[in-house]
Amino acid sequence: MIPWGQAFGLPPGFGPARRADAAAARKGCPTQSDMPRNWEERYAQADSLDFTPSPLLVEVAEMTKPGRALDLASGHGRNASYLARLGWSVVAVDASRAAIQIVQGRSAAAQHSVEACVANLESAEFAIEPSGYDLICDFFYLQRNLFPQIRAGVRPGGIFVAEIHVRDDSAKDGPRSPGFVLEAGELRREFSAWKLLFYSEAVQPGNSRATARIIARRA
Numbered sequence: 666m667i668p669w670g671q672a673f674g675l676p677p678g679f680g681p682a683r684r685a686d687a688a689a690a691r692k693g694c695p696t697q698s699d700m701p702r703n704w705e706e707r708y709a710q711a712d713s714l715d716f717t718p719s720p721l722l723v724e725v726a727e728m729t730k731p732g733r734a735l736d737l738a739s740g741h742g743r744n745a746s747y748l749a750r751l752g753w754s755v756v757a758v759d760a761s762r763a764a765i766q767i768v769q770g771r772s773a774a775a776q777h778s779v780e781a782c783v784a785n786l787e788s789a790e791f792a793i794e795p796s797g798y799d800l801i802c803d804f805f806y807l808q809r810n811l812f813p814q815i816r817a818g819v820r821p822g823g824i825f826v827a828e829i830h831v832r833d834d835s836a837k838d839g840p841r842s843p844g845f846v847l848e849a850g851e852l853r854r855e856f857s858a859w860k861l862l863f864y865s866e867a868v869q870p871g872n873s874r875a876t877a878r879i880i881a882r883r884a
């Protein structure tokens with residue numbers, strides 16, 4: 666099985682493979698607390714980072730006028746920077762200090778409006794402000810207990826956009842642990858009270874594993 670990190674183009678040893686090992690050592694506890702250490706190493710290799718925004722986010726940006734956005738687990742800020750370029754006021758949060766330093770450096774150089782915070786979303790270090798955002802983004806980060814906060818954090822009429830790995834029994838590689846992947850239909854169920862503008866569960870071109878993708882509007 667190829668470790669999860671390699672599915673993102675990371676070298677062996679990065680990403681949640683080590684995290685899963687650590688979790689297993691803790692008798693299956695699904696904590697993600699050792700993940701940031703791995704991502705620190707990844708973001709230290711700044712030259713190899715790709716700043717192309719998510720195509721799904723590009724769709725959203727084309728149909729929405731700029732407002733206030735939150736990019737959860739933003740990483741090095743490919744999506745946050747894209748939104749800021751379009752005039753959004755962006756809050757980017759990630760547990761990796763190296764990633765947030767990249768976001769801060771780029772936004773300062775471009776004089777973009779990005780408030781970038783280092784925070785572990787599994788702790789109380791960062792709380793999503795209720796009705797604080799016109800747009801909340803979640804790309805490739807699964808933390809189930811954040812969904813209620815995300816729903817409360819989007820202003821009425823605002824948008825949630827996400828792409829997260831979903832269980833894919835046909836995939837030859839990647840994580841299978843329920844802690845790391847959505848169940849089929851799970852993301853749609855989380856936003857069943859919202860207007861669904863787009864939903865799919867499929868393997869996207871160029872990827873080896875299925876993702877769930879959603880664009881939903883809060884009523």
Ligand SMILES: C[S@@+](CC[C@H](N)C(=O)[O-])C[C@H]1O[C@@H](n2cnc3c(N)ncnc32)[C@H](O)[C@@H]1O
Pocket residue numbers: 673697700701704737738739740741742743744758759760761764784785786787803804805806
């Ligand atoms: C697969 S990367 C996705 C990055 C970004 N969303 C993107 O699509 O480019 C996962 C990100 O989650 C962050 N992360 C992992 N656990 C976290 C936690 N508990 N709190 C905040 N960020 C976390 C990692 O540092 C990493 O940047």
